[in-house]
Amino acid sequence: MIENPYKVLDLSHGASVAEAKRAYRRLAMRWHPDRNPSHEAEARFKRIKAAYELILDPERLAAWMKAHGHQAPASEPEPEPEHEAAPSPAPEAAPDRPRGEDLVQTVSLSLEEAALGCTTLVTLTTARDCEHCAGTGRVTYTHSRACRSCQGIGRIRTPEGTEECGACAGKGFVRKAECSACEGSGRVEAQRNLEVRIPPGLLPGERVRLAGQGQRASATHAAGDLYLEVALRPHDLFTLVGRDLHCRVPVSILVLMAGGSVTIPLLAGQRPLKLKPYPAHGLAYRLKGEGFPGKGGKGGGDLLIELVPEFPLHLGADEQALLRQLQARIEANLALHAPNLRDWQDRLAARAPD
Ligand SMILES: [Zn+2]
Numbered sequence: 001m002i003e004n005p006y007k008v009l010d011l012s013h014g015a016s017v018a019e020a021k022r023a024y025r026r027l028a029m030r031w032h033p034d035r036n037p038s039h040e041a042e043a044r045f046k047r048i049k050a051a052y053e054l055i056l057d058p059e060r061l062a063a064w065m066k067a068h069g070h071q072a073p074a075s076e077p078e079p080e081p082e083h084e085a086a087p088s089p090a091p092e093a094a095p096d097r098p099r100g101e102d103l104v105q106t107v108s109l110s111l112e113e114a115a116l117g118c119t120t121l122v123t124l125t126t127a128r129d130c131e132h133c134a135g136t137g138r139v140t141y142t143h144s145r146a147c148r149s150c151q152g153i154g155r156i157r158t159p160e161g162t163e164e165c166g167a168c169a170g171k172g173f174v175r176k177a178e179c180s181a182c183e184g185s186g187r188v189e190a191q192r193n194l195e196v197r198i199p200p201g202l203l204p205g206e207r208v209r210l211a212g213q214g215q216r217a218s219a220t221h222a223a224g225d226l227y228l229e230v231a232l233r234p235h236d237l238f239t240l241v242g243r244d245l246h247c248r249v250p251v252s253i254l255v256l257m258a259g260g261s262v263t264i265p266l267l268a269g270q271r272p273l274k275l276k277p278y279p280a281h282g283l284a285y286r287l288k289g290e291g292f293p294g295k296g297g298k299g300g301g302d303l304l305i306e307l308v309p310e311f312p313l314h315l316g317a318d319e320q321a322l323l324r325q326l327q328a329r330i331e332a333n334l335a336l337h338a339p340n341l342r343d344w345q346d347r348l349a350a351r352a353p354d
């Protein structure tokens with residue numbers, strides 16, 4: 001099914017191609033996947049592009065209008081002057097108050113900000129009613145002005161002679177004109193800064209809903225809602241898997257062998273981790289409840305530490321002598337200190353012919 005292109009582009013029905021172009025540019029700035037890392041950006045941008053292309057194609061647009069029971073957009077935007085004089089019908093009252101579109105905006109947080117909650121400043125670009133024309137797109141002059149189309153004559157020249165000026169219905173003067181502040185769209189873009197409290201424990205893709213902070217399509221519309229979708233910046237130390245945090249911690253093999261202590265980073269601060277002599281404890285540790293917190297303080301993840309053995313480099317002659325001493329002691333009782341080495345030597349010896 002083809003979507004209503006005006007709705008997708010947040011335009012009033014039958015908006016001009018120029019308005020569609022402006023709307024498309026504005027939305028593409030926000031939703032192009034190159035600019036927006038959120039999951040839905042690509043799909044959203046496709047919809048926006050498809051809607052714009054539909055509006056650009058008069059034949060397809062007319063077919064869509066017909067199929068969906070809409071009147072084709074009037075090619076002459078000026079209303080019939082005769083109708084202007086007649087009592088105008090009351091604006092069509094919608095059964096329930098129409099709502100502006102919901103907005104989704106990505107809010108990029110550090111892992112710590114998302115885990116612990118934070119207050120962040122969000123800059124929103126929304127369209128609001130033009131103040132100059134109160135959102136109507138048209139201004140009414142207190143005093144009528146000479147019609148620009150016919151220079152006040154009321155008739156315009158055609159190849160066949162002259163005919164009544166359509167812009168002023170032959171009157172030569174106008175009382176209404178397109179609003180110059182909004183180019184007749186009735187809408188102007190505005191930027192707003194919102195300070196938003198992000199609760200702790202929101203995972204990437206999860207949203208905060210701010211009621212009534214979305215798009216307001218016109219003065220008679222209720223505003224839509226604003227959804228802030230959490231995106232996480234990559235973290236230097238942690239990888240998030242579900243709600244567990246994974247962290248690889250390099251440790252000297254000498255500390256692993258002799259036992260000691262390593263410093264473990266936490267979401268807030270750090271703590272020491274005591275190591276018994278290797279391999280009593282292995283290289284993987286799980287610190288219960290030290291992972292990404294759950295919503296409402298429940299169901300948080302764990303911190304999974306993987307110790308990565310590091311071989312000391314560039315040892316001098318003195319240090320190497322110390323290590324050789326140690327190795328000599330180990331070789332004196334291989335069965336105890338290095339059973340795998342002992343086994344290997346046995347297998348080599350069994351293969352020897354003599
Ligand atoms: Zn205006």
Ligand SMILES: [Zn+2]
Pocket residue numbers: 147148149150151152153154155165166167168169170171172173
């Ligand atoms: Zn005129």
